[in-house]
Amino acid sequence: MLIFDNNKHVFPLYQRALSLMISKDFADEKSGKITLVKKQHSEQENSRRELLAVEQEAKQEKIIEQYGKDHFKTQMMSQFFSQVLSKVNNDFDDKESLYASEIRIENAASNILEILAVKAASINKITPLMQSLPWLSDELINLVNKPQYRTRSDVQVTDNHLALSYVGLDNLKLVMPTFMLKHLLPSNTTPYPLLKRKLWNNALSIGLSAKILANKYEIDEFSAFAAGLFSNIGLILISRGVLHNFNEMLKAELKDAYDNRDKRLHDILVEFDMSPELLLNQLTERHTQMSADIVELMRFDRLMVTEPLFDLAIIDDIEKMHPIAQMVAKAKAFVMFRSLAKEELIESDEAKALLSAVKLTPADISLLKRSDIDHIKLNFE
Numbered sequence: 001m002l003i004f005d006n007n008k009h010v011f012p013l014y015q016r017a018l019s020l021m022i023s024k025d026f027a028d029e030k031s032g033k034i035t036l037v038k039k040q041h042s043e044q045e046n047s048r049r050e051l052l053a054v055e056q057e058a059k060q061e062k063i064i065e066q067y068g069k070d071h072f073k074t075q076m077m078s079q080f081f082s083q084v085l086s087k088v089n090n091d092f093d094d095k096e097s098l099y100a101s102e103i104r105i106e107n108a109a110s111n112i113l114e115i116l117a118v119k120a121a122s123i124n125k126i127t128p129l130m131q132s133l134p135w136l137s138d139e140l141i142n143l144v145n146k147p148q149y150r151t152r153s154d155v156q157v158t159d160n161h162l163a164l165s166y167v168g169l170d171n172l173k174l175v176m177p178t179f180m181l182k183h184l185l186p187s188n189t190t191p192y193p194l195l196k197r198k199l200w201n202n203a204l205s206i207g208l209s210a211k212i213l214a215n216k217y218e219i220d221e222f223s224a225f226a227a228g229l230f231s232n233i234g235l236i237l238i239s240r241g242v243l244h245n246f247n248e249m250l251k252a253e254l255k256d257a258y259d260n261r262d263k264r265l266h267d268i269l270v271e272f273d274m275s276p277e278l279l280l281n282q283l284t285e286r287h288t289q290m291s292a293d294i295v296e297l298m299r300f301d302r303l304m305v306t307e308p309l310f311d312l313a314i315i316d317d318i319e320k321m322h323p324i325a326q327m328v329a330k331a332k333a334f335v336m337f338r339s340l341a342k343e344e345l346i347e348s349d350e351a352k353a354l355l356s357a358v359k360l361t362p363a364d365i366s367l368l369k370r371s372d373i374d375h376i377k378l379n380f381e
Contacts, residue, residue: 001288002316003329009353016345017336018283019276021198021235024343026276031345073268080253081275087245092238092286095293102237103294104183108132109176110298116173117222117302123169127161139179140164149380171378177226178204178376184233186240190247191274195239201374202335203232208373209331210324216367217327223304224327230305231312231328233294234287242279288313318358326358333358334368 004014020027091098108129115121115129130136137160143149144163145156157163167175181203189195210228214221250272257266292309300306308325315321318329333354340346346354355365 001312001329001332002314003312003318003357005284006316007353007357009350010357013336013340013346013350013354015280015284017340019280020339020343020345021202022195022276022279023192026280027343027345030280072264073271076265076268077272080249080269080272081278084242084246084249085278087249088238088242088282091241091245092282092290095290095297098237098241099294099297102241103297105180105298106133107299109136109180110300112136112172112176113180113226114300114302116169116176117304121169123165126172127164130160130164135183136160136176136179137163139175140167143167143175149378166380167378168380171380173222174225174376174378177207177229181229181233181236184236184240186236186243188247189239189243192243192276195243199232199236199239202235202339203229204376205335205338205373206231206328206331208371208376209334209368210327212368212371212373213327213330213364214324216364217323219323219327220304223308224324226303227305227308227324228328228331230295231288231291231309231332234290235283237290237294238282238287239279242282243274246274329358330360330364331368333360334365335373 001014004010016027016031019030112126112129115125130140140163141157141160144166157166164172182200185196185200207225207228211221211225213219214224250269254266254269257263257269288309292306292313295309296306298306304322304324308322308328311321311325312328315325318326321329337346337351337354341351
């Protein structure tokens with residue numbers, strides 16, 4: 001987001017928050033946070049020093065051999081990560097190809113959001129579109145059969161039209177964008193097992209925060225909610241693409257080394273770890289623009305999300321942004337502040353700079369603090 005990128009006081013916090021989504025250890029490292037370790041007892045410390053002295057001589061004998069190995073490993077890592085970077089850059093630069101091959105959102109799903117965005121929306125207009133989306137039928141049927149939403153515990157809904165009617169238009173405005181985003185999430189985020197959940201929770205909190213603020217400022221809540229969710233599409237696609245390419249390319253290199261009986265190379269490759277810096281750089285540089293580009297390809301006319309997402313990507317003054325973009329920017333800043341504060345990764349003066357950058361007022365902050373921005377509340381009457 002340009003409003004964060006171009007602010008020298010906020011940009012480090014922006015990167016810190018993205019680092020925290022990748023892993024807590026990486027965020028600590030990026031923030032310079034020092035974890036205090038208890039000192040060992042004096043006897044243990046003396047024993048350790050004696051052991052180190054004995055080992056030092058043996059290490060010196062191996063230093064020449066080890067230098068050669070380290071030099072080879074450095075060369076191979078540099079070459080491999082250059083190849084990974086080249087692949088992801090090619091993939092991410094071709095938005096149309098990326099959309100066609102990676103986005104698992106059919107036109108019918110976008111058309112449902114278009115219908116929901118107008119006052120003349122009706123279940124009958126949505127039903128034919130739902131018939132072409134088996135995953136949506138499954139999601140709705142699973143939803144209405146959850147214990148908290150069932151009027152009778154002994155009755156199971158199996159018909160998708162009945163499920164849609166039971167959910168209703170107001171609830172569908174909340175669940176439809178979340179279902180679409182859910183289908184974009186990566187299936188595997190190794191070696192960062194918590195990343196998938198963080199991507200989801202972050203997007204949902206931004207969407208709900210934007211909706212709450214939109215209600216306060218009398219702006220379209222549905223568009224604000226959808227724009228907040230979809231503003232994280234770039235984060236999801238980049239995380240998925242970088243990790244997938246790294247894992248698949250490393251697997252291929254390992255296979256080639258094994259097939260060629262190159263034990264030296266194979267032993268080096270198994271030591272390779274994903275570079276969090278590579279992922280962070282891609283997220284920082286690309287995700288806001290990618291979100292806007294992908295949403296543009298969804299061809300929304302009535303749902304007001306495309307212009308706001310482009311404003312987030314190209315404007316660094318919140319007062320010059322579309323009103324819905326302003327709500328999303330405020331929501332992102334608050335969610336960023338909350339996640340960093342929870343891990344004690346932000347100081348009071350940094351928090352002030354972050355929240356001031358998006359003109360988040362004390363009343364806005366108080367409203368968001370006392371609101372539930374982590375769970376969707378559906379109303380079945």
